Amino acid sequence: xxxxxxxxxxxxxxxxxxxxxxxxxxxxxxxxxxxxxxxxxxxxxxxxxxxxxxxxxxxxxxxxxxxxxxxxxxxxxxxxxxxxxxxxxxxxxxxxxxxxxxxxxxxxxxxxxxxxxxxxxxxxxxxxxxxxxxxxxxxxxxxxxxxxxxxxxxxxxxxxxxxxxxxxxxxxxxxxxxxxxxxxxxxxxxxxxxxxxxxxxxxxxxxxxxxxxxxxxxxxxxxxxxxxxxxxxxxxxxxxxx
Amino acid sequence: xxxxxxxxxxxxxxxxxxxxxxxxxxxxxxxxxxxxxxxxxxxxxxxxxxxxxxxxxxxxxxxxxxxxxxxxxxxxxxxxxxxxxxxxxxxxxxxxxxxxxxxxxxxxxxxxxxxxxxxxxxxxxxxxxxxxxxxxxxxxxxxxxxxxxxxxxxxxxxxxxxxxxxxxxxxxxxxxxxxxxxxxxxxxxxxxxxxxxxxxxxxxxxxxxxxxxxxxxxxxxxxxxxxxxxxxxxxxxxxxxx
Numbered sequence: 001x002x003x004x005x006x007x008x009x010x011x012x013x014x015x016x017x018x019x020x021x022x023x024x025x026x027x028x029x030x031x032x033x034x035x036x037x038x039x040x041x042x043x044x045x046x047x048x049x050x051x052x053x054x055x056x057x058x059x060x061x062x063x064x065x066x067x068x069x070x071x072x073x074x075x076x077x078x079x080x081x082x083x084x085x086x087x088x089x090x091x092x093x094x095x096x097x098x099x100x101x102x103x104x105x106x107x108x109x110x111x112x113x114x115x116x117x118x119x120x121x122x123x124x125x126x127x128x129x130x131x132x133x134x135x136x137x138x139x140x141x142x143x144x145x146x147x148x149x150x151x152x153x154x155x156x157x158x159x160x161x162x163x164x165x166x167x168x169x170x171x172x173x174x175x176x177x178x179x180x181x182x183x184x185x186x187x188x189x190x191x192x193x194x195x196x197x198x199x200x201x202x203x204x205x206x207x208x209x210x211x212x213x214x215x216x217x218x219x220x221x222x223x224x225x226x227x228x229x230x231x232x233x234x235x236x237x238x239x240x241x242x
Numbered sequence: 243x244x245x246x247x248x249x250x251x252x253x254x255x256x257x258x259x260x261x262x263x264x265x266x267x268x269x270x271x272x273x274x275x276x277x278x279x280x281x282x283x284x285x286x287x288x289x290x291x292x293x294x295x296x297x298x299x300x301x302x303x304x305x306x307x308x309x310x311x312x313x314x315x316x317x318x319x320x321x322x323x324x325x326x327x328x329x330x331x332x333x334x335x336x337x338x339x340x341x342x343x344x345x346x347x348x349x350x351x352x353x354x355x356x357x358x359x360x361x362x363x364x365x366x367x368x369x370x371x372x373x374x375x376x377x378x379x380x381x382x383x384x385x386x387x388x389x390x391x392x393x394x395x396x397x398x399x400x401x402x403x404x405x406x407x408x409x410x411x412x413x414x415x416x417x418x419x420x421x422x423x424x425x426x427x428x429x430x431x432x433x434x435x436x437x438x439x440x441x442x443x444x445x446x447x448x449x450x451x452x453x454x455x456x457x458x459x460x461x462x463x464x465x466x467x468x469x470x471x472x473x474x475x476x477x478x479x480x481x482x483x484x
Contacts, residue, residue, distance in 0.1 A: 015261075016257055
């Protein structure tokens with residue numbers, strides 16, 4: 001059909017990304033706790049750009065070259081040699097304005113690299129803090145979409161699924177969705193939509209972040225819609241505010 | 243802790259099976275449409291055993307050696323050289339009693355082979371027709387459990403997830419469940435529990451089976467609890483009624 005709608009698929013784990021054709025698609029990298037929330041926060045607060053890299057050593061080396069901040073985590077903790085972590089609350093305007101953030105994380109930045117390796121047409125990052133910006137962009141682009149959940153070390157997680165569901169809830173009229181993972185994601189999101197913060201304690205990741213690291217404020221920020229409503233768009237190695 | 247409960251995890255795709263430790267676990271192979279429903283049906287109706295194999299050519303060769311029935315499908319259709327398909331309704335007592343079924347399918351028998359390759363301690367097959375037998379066995383064994391969804395060519399599907407959720411709904415008091423995919427599966431199942439047949443048309447697989455192959459009766463059987471309530475237990479190359 002000439003006027004058929006573009007497709008939308010939800011990929012529940014980086015280990016399933018190879019099943020999807022990214023060549024003509026917008027890929028939304030989703031790592032709600034916390035990489036893609038941190039990326040939105042840094043750009044919203046005036047960072048010049050965020051450079052996602054897949055290794056700690058690369059982040060350190062590159063940050064020196066570009067006079068940037070080497071930040072990120074491994075297994076949820078600040079890794080040796082990085083000066084800042086992966087908390088969206090660390091990047092206030094005072095601190096981050098006009099600076100370059102070089103970010104490496106366990107799941108999100110790795111998935112972004114995988115999407116690059118699979119020749120994704122367009123890559124953006126999404127999380128609740130920039131939900132509306134992501135949805136508006138997907139509708140405007142009118143191109144196939146793959147919602148890529150970063151998960152936790154290739155395992156499924158619910159918070160990334162909730163975000164995928166929130167996007168689907170908003171944009172579904174504009175896409176052909178014939179994919180059980182998308183239907184599941186939407187239903188999971190609708191189940192928690194009205195009181196998402198109260199559902200957070202059921203997340204495996206909540207226990208890791210709150211009980212081990214005390215990051216309750218991070219959780220709250222990462223599950224709040226449109227508090228850093230910019231669109232991080234990947235271009236030539238950097239995520240820039242579109 | 244000495245008396246801690248065994249763990250239960252849900253694996254949403256064969257492509258994620260490597261993330262789980264199967265060495266001391268009961269693995270439940272789940273392929274609701276239709277391999278594991280067909281296995282339950284054949285054993286319930288008196289088959290001597292079901293031999294799962296991963297290739298069509300192997301199924302044909304082996305069926306000749308054991309004087310069995312070479313059955314199965316590729317992409318939902320009877321494959322060349324197989325005499326019977328993957329429908330649970332093909333295996334009535336008249337036909338299957340005291341015979342050996344050599345079965346090869348796109349997803350379920352492949353996942354079983356993967357679990358064998360990962361040295362699973364115990365392998366059983368599960369589907370709605372034998373829901374109670376599976377749950378009773380898992381409780382009695384009191385061992386770690388991995389619910390393995392076969393999906394469709396490594397993609398997530400809802401019907402296998404529903405079955406995983408149905409098992410969790412029944413056995414959860416007996417296990418430590420700290421796994422987002424299990425929580426999601428249970429919630430998805432609870433959402434459809436009261437009228438599962440009415441929810442079937444939302445499944446991607448429903449369209450493949452009903453619109454392309456007219457298999458509405460198969461769908462109904464495969465989503466009905468305890469209509470072939472036996473426990474297929476894998477032992478030395480065969481699935482036998484436990």
